Amino acid sequence: MQLSPLQSRLAASLVASCLLLLLYLFLFPPNFALAAELTPPIPLVLDLDGFDSSNPPTRSLVDPTYEPEFAPFDRSIIGRAPAGVTSLTNNEPMSMNVDNGTTQVFVFALPGVSGRAAEKDRLELRDDRNASEGRDAGAGAGEHQEDEERDLTRRQASRTVYISANTCQQPQPVDPSKTTSDPPQLTLFVSTSKQNQSPGPLADPASQRVIAFEEGAVMYSLTSNSEVYIGVHAPNVSQEFSGVYNVRVAGSVDNYYYSYDSQDNADLIWVDSDSQGALLITHDLTNSSDPTVIAQIMSTEPYVLFAHNTQDRAINGLKYSFCGLQNYAQIAAIKDGRRTDLVKTSMTRRGQGNFPKQQFFFSGLNSSSQYIGILAKDGSASTKRQTTAAGGTEVFKPTNFSTKSDHGNCALIVDLAFCDQVAYSVPSNPSFGNATKLANFYDTFAAGMYSNFNKSLAQIQCEAPSSQRYSLARNCTDCAAAYKDWLCSVTIPRCEDFSNNASYLQPRAISQPFPNGQMLDAATLASLPNTTSFNSSRNPLIDQVISPGPYREVLPCDDLCYKLVQNCPAKLGFGCPLPNQIGYQGNYARHDPSSGLTCNFPGSAHFPSAGAKAIVSWGLLVGAVVAGILGF
Ligand SMILES: *[C@@H]1O[C@H](CO)[C@@H](O)[C@H](O)[C@H]1NC(C)=O
Ligand SMILES: *[C@@H]1O[C@H](CO)[C@@H](O)[C@H](O)[C@H]1NC(C)=O
Ligand SMILES: *[C@@H]1O[C@H](CO)[C@@H](O)[C@H](O)[C@H]1NC(C)=O
Ligand SMILES: *[C@@H]1O[C@H](CO)[C@@H](O)[C@H](O)[C@H]1NC(C)=O
Ligand SMILES: *[C@@H]1O[C@H](CO)[C@@H](O)[C@H](O)[C@H]1NC(C)=O
Ligand SMILES: *[C@@H]1O[C@H](CO)[C@@H](O)[C@H](O)[C@H]1NC(C)=O
Ligand SMILES: *[C@@H]1O[C@H](CO)[C@@H](O)[C@H](O)[C@H]1NC(C)=O
Ligand SMILES: *[C@@H]1O[C@H](CO)[C@@H](O)[C@H](O)[C@H]1NC(C)=O
Ligand SMILES: *[C@@H]1O[C@H](CO)[C@@H](O)[C@H](O)[C@H]1NC(C)=O
Ligand SMILES: *[C@@H]1O[C@H](CO)[C@@H](O)[C@H](O)[C@H]1NC(C)=O
Ligand SMILES: *[C@@H]1O[C@H](CO)[C@@H](O)[C@H](O)[C@H]1NC(C)=O
Ligand SMILES: *[C@@H]1O[C@H](CO)[C@@H](O)[C@H](O)[C@H]1NC(C)=O
Numbered sequence: 001m002q003l004s005p006l007q008s009r010l011a012a013s014l015v016a017s018c019l020l021l022l023l024y025l026f027l028f029p030p031n032f033a034l035a036a037e038l039t040p041p042i043p044l045v046l047d048l049d050g051f052d053s054s055n056p057p058t059r060s061l062v063d064p065t066y067e068p069e070f071a072p073f074d075r076s077i078i079g080r081a082p083a084g085v086t087s088l089t090n091n092e093p094m095s096m097n098v099d100n101g102t103t104q105v106f107v108f109a110l111p112g113v114s115g116r117a118a119e120k121d122r123l124e125l126r127d128d129r130n131a132s133e134g135r136d137a138g139a140g141a142g143e144h145q146e147d148e149e150r151d152l153t154r155r156q157a158s159r160t161v162y163i164s165a166n167t168c169q170q171p172q173p174v175d176p177s178k179t180t181s182d183p184p185q186l187t188l189f190v191s192t193s194k195q196n197q198s199p200g201p202l203a204d205p206a207s208q209r210v211i212a213f214e215e216g217a218v219m220y221s222l223t224s225n226s227e228v229y230i231g232v233h234a235p236n237v238s239q240e241f242s243g244v245y246n247v248r249v250a251g252s253v254d255n256y257y258y259s260y261d262s263q264d265n266a267d268l269i270w271v272d273s274d275s276q277g278a279l280l281i282t283h284d285l286t287n288s289s290d291p292t293v294i295a296q297i298m299s300t301e302p303y304v305l306f307a308h309n310t311q312d313r314a315i316n317g318l319k320y321s322f323c324g325l326q327n328y329a330q331i332a333a334i335k336d337g338r339r340t341d342l343v344k345t346s347m348t349r350r351g352q353g354n355f356p357k358q359q360f361f362f363s364g365l366n367s368s369s370q371y372i373g374i375l376a377k378d379g380s381a382s383t384k385r386q387t388t389a390a391g392g393t394e395v396f397k398p399t400n401f402s403t404k405s406d407h408g409n410c411a412l413i414v415d416l417a418f419c420d421q422v423a424y425s426v427p428s429n430p431s432f433g434n435a436t437k438l439a440n441f442y443d444t445f446a447a448g449m450y451s452n453f454n455k456s457l458a459q460i461q462c463e464a465p466s467s468q469r470y471s472l473a474r475n476c477t478d479c480a481a482a483y484k485d486w487l488c489s490v491t492i493p494r495c496e497d498f499s500n501n502a503s504y505l506q507p508r509a510i511s512q513p514f515p516n517g518q519m520l521d522a523a524t525l526a527s528l529p530n531t532t533s534f535n536s537s538r539n540p541l542i543d544q545v546i547s548p549g550p551y552r553e554v555l556p557c558d559d560l561c562y563k564l565v566q567n568c569p570a571k572l573g574f575g576c577p578l579p580n581q582i583g584y585q586g587n588y589a590r591h592d593p594s595s596g597l598t599c600n601f602p603g604s605a606h607f608p609s610a611g612a613k614a615i616v617s618w619g620l621l622v623g624a625v626v627a628g629i630l631g632f
Contacts, residue, residue, distance in 0.1 A: 085197075088230070091391060093250035093257060098186065100171065100237040100244070103200035106230040108251030110159055158225035163190060164258040165232060165249040166393075167216035168323035171241035173313075179240045182316040185213040186245055189231035192224050199231035216321030217260045217395065248323055250392070257392035260320035268305070268375040270401035270606040271359075272424040272494075274412045275367040278401050279423055280305070281348070281605070282375065284355035297356045298347045303375050305333040305343065305360045310370040310400075322376055322393035333360055334378065350421055351603035361414070367406035372398040401606070407514050409548040410495035413439035418447040419488035421602035425495045427508070427537060427548035429515045438546075442492045445541065449491060453483055460569050479568035485602050486560045493538055494554035494600040504589050504598040505552035508537050514549035533586035555589035557599035 086094050088108040098104050167186055173179035188211045189199035196207040208231075211220050222228070234245045250257035261267075271279040285297050306329035308315045318324030326332065333343040342364045349356055365371065377394040404410050404425065411428035416439050428438050457476055496505055498520070510528055513519050528534050537543050538553070561576035568574055577583035579590065589599035597606050 088249065088251040091250065091252045091254065091257060093248045095168070095246065095248045096232070098232055098234040098245040098247055100234045103189070103198070103231045103233040104247070105198050105200070106232070106249050106251075107197070108161060108163070108228045108230060110161070110224070110227070111253060158223055159253050160221055161224050161228050162219070162221045162252045162254070162256045163188070163228065163230055163249070164219045164252075164256040164392075165213070165217065165247055166258045166321040166323050167213060167245060167247050167318060168321065168327055169243070169246035170216070170317060170324075171237050171243040171245065173240055174242050175240075176313070179313075181240070182313060183237055183241050184235045185216070185317060186218075186247060187212050187233045187235070188218045188220060189233060190220055190222065191229040191231075192222065192226060193229075194226075197229050199229050200233050203231075214262065214320060215260075216318035216324040217258060219256050219259060221256075252392075255392070258322065259392065260395040262320065262397055267396045268373050268399040270373070270399055272412060272606070273362075273365075273401060273403050274410050274425045274428075275404045275406050275408050276363060276365050277412050278362040278365060278371070278403060279412055279414065280360045280362075280373050280399065280401065281351070282358045284351075284353065284357055287353070287355055294349075294356055298349070301345055301347060301358055302377060303345075303358050304378050305345065306374045306376065307331040307333075307343065307362065307371050308374075309366065310372055319372075319374060319398055320395050322378070322395055325374060325376065325395070329374070331362070350423055365403050367403050370400065370402045372400055374398045405497045405499060407497070407516070407518075407549070409515055409551050410497065411435055411438055413442065415439070416443040418443050418450065419484075419492060421485070422488055422492050424554075424600070424604075426492055427495045427542055427546060427551050427553075429546050429548050431515065432546050441545065445539070446488050446491045449487055450484060453487070454480070456572060457483075460571060474567045479564075479572075482560075482564045482567040486556070486564045489556035489560055489600050489602065491539060493542070494604075495548070496552040496554055498550040498552055500552055502552075502596075502598075504555070504592075504595070506555050506586050506589075507534050508551055508553050509543060509548060510534050510550050512543065512547060512549045515547075518549075520550050538587075554597060554600045555587065557591045557601040557604075558584070558588035559591060560601055561588060 085105045085107050086096065088094055088106050090111040094106065096104050096106075165186075165188060170183045172183075187201075189201075189203070189208050190211070191197070191199040191203070191208040193207040196203050199208040209220065209222075211218055228251065230249060230251070232247050232249060248258070267283055269281050269283065271281055273279065282303055285302065286293055288294065306315075306325040308329045308331065312330065314328040314330075315325060318328060326334070331342045333345045342362060344361045344363075346359055346361075347356055348359045350359075351357065360373070375396040379392045379394070408430045409428055410425040412423075412425050413435055414423040416422050419442070422442075426438065426442060432438060432441075457480060460476060460479075493508070496502075498507065507528055510520055510525060537548070542548065558576065558579070561574075565574050565576055577587065591601070592598045597604060
C-alpha cells in the first residue's frame with residue numbers, strides 16, 4: 001500500500017517517538033529497579049525525599065540491614081547541622097577561633113559508606129584491625145572466616161573514634177615584661193548522648209567527658225556507633241592577655257590526626273654545642289643492615305624540628321601543638337620559609353653501628369643560653385601513613401640543650417675525613433680560622449699519627465693462618481678499628497667551658513689567656529694544681545698553633561684504651577693505666593651514664609645513646625694484665 005505524504009510523516013514520527021521512549025527506558029531503568037528493591041520502601045523513600053537536593057547523599061542502598069541505622073543522623077547532621085555547630089569529616093581538620101569564656105561545638109559523624117567507598121572502607125577497616133590488634137585485644141578472637149563479612153558490618157556501626165586537637169594561637173601577654181604566667185589551656189568536652197548535643201562547662205557532667213589540653217594538644221578516643229559531639233571551651237582569660245584562641249580539631253576513625261608523645265624518652269639527642277651552634281640527632285631510624293633499607297631511609301628526612309630559647313615564653317603552653325610551634329617557635333627546620341637559615345638538616349650514619357639518623361646543625365644561637373628542641377613529623381609532607389592518620393602531625397617530647405659561653409674557645413666540628421666519628425666541640429680560637437680549617441687541623445694530625453701505626457701493624461702477621469696469629473678471636477681489622485677510635489678521641493679533645501665545674505672535667509691551659517685576652521683570676525689559679533696536665537693541652541701543638549686559653553676537657557673513656565689493648569697484638573706494646581694508678585688521672589675518665597657525659601667516646605652525646613650500652617660492655621671485658629701508660 002502506498003502511503004500519502006501525510007501518512008508517511010505520521011509513521012516516521014511514531015517510530016521516532018517509540019525509539020525515544022526506548023532510549024529513555026534504556027537510559028533510566030535504575031529508578032524503577034530501585035523502587036522495587038526497597039523492601040520497606042516508605043520510610044527510606046521519605047528519608048530520601050527529605051534530603052536537600054543540593055546535599056546529595058553519599059551512601060549506598062545495597063545493604064538494607066545496615067543503612068537504616070545511619071539514615072536518621074545522616075539527614076539531621078550531615079544535611080543540616082544546627083546553627084553554631086561545625087560538622088567534622090573524617091581526617092579533615094577544622095580551624096576555629098574560640099573567644100575566651102566561650103565554647104565551640106563540633107559534631108563528628110562516622111563516615112558513611114557507598115558502593116566502592118564501602119569496599120575501600122572495609123579494606124581499611126581490616127587493615128586497621130591488624131594495626132590495632134594490641135590495643136583492641138580480643139576483638140579479633142574466635143571469629144570465623146564466614147562471619148567476617150557480617151562482623152565487619154556490625155563493627156562499621158560501632159567504631160573507634162579518635163578526636164585530637166591542636167591550639168594554634170593563644171592570647172598573648174599585653175606587657176610581656178610584667179606577665180609571669182602563661183595563658184590557660186583549652187578544655188575538650190566529648191558527648192555521644194543525643195540529650196547533650198552541646199557539650200561544655202554548662203552541660204550535664206554525667207553525659208560528657210572532660211579532657212584538658214596539655215601544652216596545646218589533646219587526644220581522646222572512644223567507641224561510638226553514632227555521632228560524637230565535641231565542645232572546645234576557652235576559659236576566662238585575665239586582662240593581662242589579649243587575643244583569641246585558635247584551635248584545629250580533627251576526628252578520625254583511623255588514628256589520631258594530631259598526636260603527641262609526652263611519655264617516652266625524647267627522640268632527639270643533644271650531641272654538643274658551642275657558643276652559637278648546636279648539633280642534635282635523632283635516634284637510629286632503623287637497625288636493619290639491609291643496604292636497600294638503609295639507602296631508602298638515607299634518602300628521606302622524616303623529621304622537622306622546632307627550637308626555642310627558654311627565656312622566651314612564646315611557646316609555653318603550645319609545646320605539643322604542631323601549628324602552635326609553627327606559629328611561635330623562634331627556629332624551625334621546616335620548609336615553610338621561616339627561619340630555616342638558622343638550622344640545617346641532613347642524614348648521617350655517624351655513631352655506633354653506623355645506622356641512619358637525621359641530624360640538625362644550628363648556627364646563630366645566643367651564647368650561654370638554654371634552648372629546647374622539639375622533634376615533629378609532618379604527615380602532610382609525606383604520603384606514607386605513619387603512626388598518625390594520613391596527613392596528620394606528630395610532636396615528640398622536648399629535649400633541653402644549651403650553648404657555651406661567649407669565650408668562643410670551644411667550637412663544633414663535624415664531617416672530618418679521617419676521624420669520621422668526631423662531631424663535638426674542640427679547643428679553638430676565633431682568630432685561628434673557620435670550623436673547616438679547625439677540623440682539618442685536628443684531622444690531619446690524627447691521620448698522620450695513624451699512618452705511623454699502620455706501618456707498625458703491617459709488620460704483624462695479620463693474614464697468617466690461625467695457628468700463627470696473635471689471637472684467635474681478634475684480627476688486624478679489629479685492632480685498626482680500636483686504634484682509630486682511641487686515637488681520634490685522644491688527639492681531638494672534647495672541649496667544655498672553663499666555667500663548667502663538673503668533677504669529671506679536666507681543666508687545661510689554665511695559665512693562658514682567653515681569646516679575648518682575659519686571664520683567669522688569681523684565686524681560681526691558686527685553687528688548681530700547678531702541673532702540666534692543668535697548665536697545658538694534652539697535645540702541645542694545640543697550645544702552640546691554636547692557643548685556645550683555659551678550657552675543660554671531657555676526657556676519653558678508659559674503655560677505649562682497654563679495647564685497644566684487647567684487640568691489638570701484644571707486640572705493639574699497648575697498655576692502659578687503671579683508675580688510681582699513675583697516668584690515669586687527667587688522661588682517662590670512667591663512663592657513668594647516670595652523671596651525664598662523663599667521658600668521650602665515638603658517637604657520645606649529652607644523652608645516653610646506643611653507644612652508651614656498648615661501651616659499658618667493653619668495661620666488663622677488661623683483663624687484669626694492664627701495664628704501662630699510654631697518652632700524651
Ligand atoms: C592481617 O593479619 C593477618 C594475620 O594476622 C595477615 O595474614 C594479613 O596479611 C594481615 N593483613 C594486612 C593487610 O596486613
Ligand atoms: C567568665 O566570665 C563570665 C563573664 O564575663 C562569668 O559570667 C563567668 O562566671 C566566668 N567564668 C568563670 C569560670 O569564672
Ligand atoms: C575575654 O572576654 C571578655 C569579655 O568578652 C573581654 O572583655 C576580654 O577582653 C577577653 N579577653 C581576651 C584575652 O580576649
Ligand atoms: C631492631 O628494632 C626492632 C624494633 O624496631 C627490635 O624489635 C629489634 O630487637 C631490634 N634488633 C636489634 C638487633 O637491635
Ligand atoms: C638572642 O637574644 C636576643 C636578646 O635577648 C633575643 O631577642 C633573641 O631572640 C635571641 N635569639 C635566639 C635565637 O635565641
Ligand atoms: C628541661 O629544662 C626544664 C627547665 O628549663 C626542666 O623543667 C625539665 O625537666 C628539663 N627536661 C629534661 C629532660 O631535663
Ligand atoms: C673557611 O675558610 C677557608 C679559607 O681559610 C675558605 O676557603 C672556606 O670556604 C671557609 N669555609 C666556610 C664554611 O666558610
Ligand atoms: C694502612 O696500610 C694499608 C696497607 O698496609 C693500606 O692499604 C691502608 O690504606 C692504610 N690505611 C691508612 C689509613 O693509611
Ligand atoms: C676480622 O674479624 C671480623 C670478625 O671479628 C671479620 O668480620 C673480618 O672479616 C676479619 N678481618 C680479616 C681481615 O680477617
Ligand atoms: C664553679 O665553682 C666556683 C667556686 O667553687 C663557683 O663560684 C662557680 O659559680 C661555679 N660555677 C658553676 C658554673 O657552677
Ligand atoms: C707554676 O709553676 C711555675 C714553675 O714551675 C711557675 O713559674 C708559675 O708561676 C707557677 N704558677 C702558679 C700559678 O703558681
Ligand atoms: C705553665 O704555663 C706557663 C705559660 O704557658 C709557663 O710559663 C709555666 O712555666 C707553666 N708551668 C708549668 C708548671 O708547666
